[in-house]
Amino acid sequence: MAGTKKIILANPRGFCAGVDRAIAIVDKALDKYGAPIYVRHEVVHNKYVVDDLEARGAIFIEDIKDVPENSILIYSAHGVPLSVRMEAAAKNLRMIFDATCPLVNKVHVELKTLHRQGYAIVMIGHKNHPEVEGTMGQVDGNIFLLETESDIATLPLPRDIEKIAVVTQTTLSVDETKSIIEKLKTTFPNLRLPKNEDICYATQNRQDAVKKMATICDLLIVIGSKNSSNSNRLKELAENLGVKSYLIDFASEINEEWLKTTNTVGVTAGASAPEVLVEGVINKLKTYGFNSIETLTTIEEHMVFALPGELRA
Template structure:
C-alpha cells in the first residue's frame, strides 16, 4: 500500500483567542477555588478539551438545577441567553463568563438596536448554543434563517427597523450568499459595522482555500459538534478535495490517504495542537515523510480574562 508522501499544515489552524481564553478561565477557576467548578455546556466543542478539564475537576452541566448552591459556575464560550444569566444570578452562583468577546459583541449590538425598536434576522444553525444564546438576548423579535429558502419564508412584524446578525462560526461564503438573499428581500436592512463572522473562522477558511489546490485529500481535526470545524471540511469538499474530519488520530482511516501524494491538515478553532501532532504522527506511520507548514496570517489577537481570574501583579 502506498501512503502519502507529504503533509501540508494549514496556517493558521487550531485554537483561536476566544477558545484559549475560555479554557484558561476554567483552569484558573479550578486553581483558585478548587474542584469542582461547574461549566454550563461544553466550554468549547472539543472532546479532548472537555475530557482534559473533567480530569482536572470541571463538571459539565446543561441545566442549572444540577449546580449546588454556592458553587462557582462558568458560562461556555458560545454565550448564554438572558434567562440563563438571570437564573444564575438569582441562585447566587459565583459566575465567570467565558463567552467569546466576539459573540458578546453581537449580544451588545442586539440589545442596543432592540432598544431602538429593531427586529432581527439571524443567520445561523438551529439548536447551536451560540444561536440559542444570541436569540435569548430578547424575548421576541429575532427570526432565524438557516438557508436562502428560509429567507423567503421569514415574516417580521415590520420592515422599517430590521437588522441582520450572524452566528460567528458560519461558512463565510454561505453567510454571504444568505445575507445577499436577505438584502434582496429587505433592501433597507441594517448590517453590522464589521461582519459578525469572527476573524479566526475567516482565517481558517481562507487557509483551506489556499491549501486545497495543493493537496489530494484534506484532514480536519475537530469534534463532530464543532460548527467551524465542520465548515472547514465542507469548504474543502466544495473546492473539489476529498475531506474528512477526525476527533482523534484513531479515526483516521488508511484508505483515505492511500495513493495520495499530499495530505492537507488543518484544525478547527476548538481543536488542540496536541491532537494535530498526534494526527501528524499517525500519517507518518502510514508513510508520510515530509511535513511542511504553509505560510498564512499570523494571529495576534488576545482577549483579557474576567476580573477575579487575572494573575495578581
Template sequence: MASAKPPLHLLIAAPRGFCAGVDRAIRIVELTIERYGPPVYVRHEIVHNQFVVDRLRGMGAVFVKELDEVPDGRPVVFSAHGVPKVVPANAEARGLDYLDATCPLVSKVHRQAERLIRAGRHILFIGHAGHPEVIGTFGQVPEGSMTLIETVQDVAKIDIADPLNLSFLTQTTLSVDDTQAIVDALKTRFPAIEVPRSEDICYATSNRQAAVKAIALECERVLVIGSPTSSNSLRLAEVAERQNVPARLIQRAADIDWDWIGQPRAIGLTAGASAPEILVREVVDALAERFAVTETIAEHTVENMIFKLPRKLVA
C-alpha cells in the same frame, strides 16, 4: 527487508486550532479550579472538543446541562458559546459565584442585538438552529423580536410586518461563502435592511477557512481535526469539499480511515478553533508511521489576538 514508505507531502494550514476565545475560555476553567478548588461546574461543554473537555474533567471540572444541576456554594463557568440572559440572572438569584467564558466576539453580537431591539428593529439572525451560540443570542432579546435564517431559501419565506425596519446579524462560526449568499439574498429582497457595523463571523473562523482554501487545490485529501458538534470545524471540511477535494472531519488520529486516505502524494491538514495542537501532532505522527512525510506549514494569516481574563481571576 521492509519496503520504503511512500512519500507524502503534508500541507499543514496556518492558522489552525485554538483561537483567542477558546484559549480564554479554557484558561478561565483552569484558573477557576485553581482559585476555588474542585469541583468547578461548567454549564455545557466549555468548547466543542472532547479531548479538551476530558482533560478539564480530570482537573476537577464537572460539566452539566443546566444551572439547577449546580449545587449551592460552588462556582459555575458559562461556556464560550454564550448563554441566554436568564442564566446569569438565575445564578445571581441563587447567590452562585459565576464566571462568564463567553467569547468576546459573541458578546459583541449580543450587544448589537440589544442595541437593534432598543432602536425598534426586527432582527433576521443567520445561523444554525439549536446551536448553543444561537440559543444564547436569541436569549438576549424579547421573544419574537428575532427570526432565524438558515438558508438562502429561507429568505423567500420570511413574512415580516415592517420590511423597512429590518436588520441582520450572524452566528460567528458560519461558512463565509454561505453567509455571503444569504446576505446578498436579504439585501435583494429587503433593500432597506440595516447592515451590521462590522463583520459578525469571527476573525478565526474566516482565517481558518481562507487557509484551507489556499491549500486545498494542492491536496488530494484534506483532514480536519475537530468535533462533529463544532460548527467552525464542519465548515472547514465543507470549504475543502467545495474545492472538489475530498475532506474528512476526525476527532483524533484513531479516527483516520486509511482506506479512504489511500496512497496520495499530498494531504492537507487543519484543525478547528476548539482543537488543541497536540491532536495535530498526533495525526502527523500517525501519518508518519505509514508514509515518509515532508511537512510544510502553509502560513496564510498571522494571528495575534488576545482576550483579557475576568478581573476576579487575575486580581
C-alpha cells in the same frame, strides 16, 4: 509512480483567542478554587478538552438547576441567553465567571441596541446551536432565525419593513453567509448590515487557509469534534472545492484506505482543537510514509483576550 508523500500543515489552525481564554478560565478556576467547578455547556466544543477538564473536576451541566448552591459557575465560550443569567443570579452561587467569547459578546451588544431601537432582527445561524440560543436569547421577541437562503421566503415580515437588521453566528461559512445576506438585501431593501462582520477573524482565517490548501492537497484532514461548528465548515468548504475531507477527533480515527491514492494530505484544526491532537495526527501520518512536512501560512494571528481580573496571574 507515487510521488513524495507530503503533509501540508495549515497556519493558522487550532485554538483561537476566544477558546484559549475560555479554557484558561476553567483551568485557572480549578487551580485557584479547587474542584468541583460547574460549567454551563461544554466550555468549547472539543471532546479532548472537555474530557481533560472533567478529569480535573469540572462538571458540565446544561440546566442551572443542576448547579448546587454556593458553587462556582462558568458560562461557556458560546454565550448564554439572559434567562440563564437571571436563573443563575437568583441562586446563591459563590461566584460566576463568564467565558463567553468577546466576539460573541460584541454581537450580543449590537443586537440589544438594535432591538431597543425597534429593529426586527434576522439571525443567520444553526438551530439549536448554543451560540444561536445565547444570542437570540438576549432579547425578548422580534428576532427570527434563518438557516438557509430558502428560509427567507418564510420570514413573517413585510418586504418594505423599514427597521430590519441582520446578525450572524460567528462560525458560519463566510461564502454561504455572504450569499444569504445578498438575497436578504434583495428581499428587504431596508436591511441594515452589521457594523463589523459578525463572522469572527478565526473562522475567516481558517477558511481562507483551507481554500489555499484545496488547490494543492489531494485530501484534507480536519481535527475537531462533530459538534464544532467552525470545524464542520472547514470540512464542508474543502469538499465544495472538490477535495475529499474527513473530520476527526483523534489520530486513531485515520483509516489507511483514505491515504492509498493520496500524495499530499492537508492537515488543519478547528478553533477548539488543541495542538497536541495535531501532533498526534502528524505522527500517525508519518507511519504511513508522509515524512515531508510543509507549513502553509496565509496570515499571522496575534489576537489575545484578557482573563477576568480574579483569575489573572
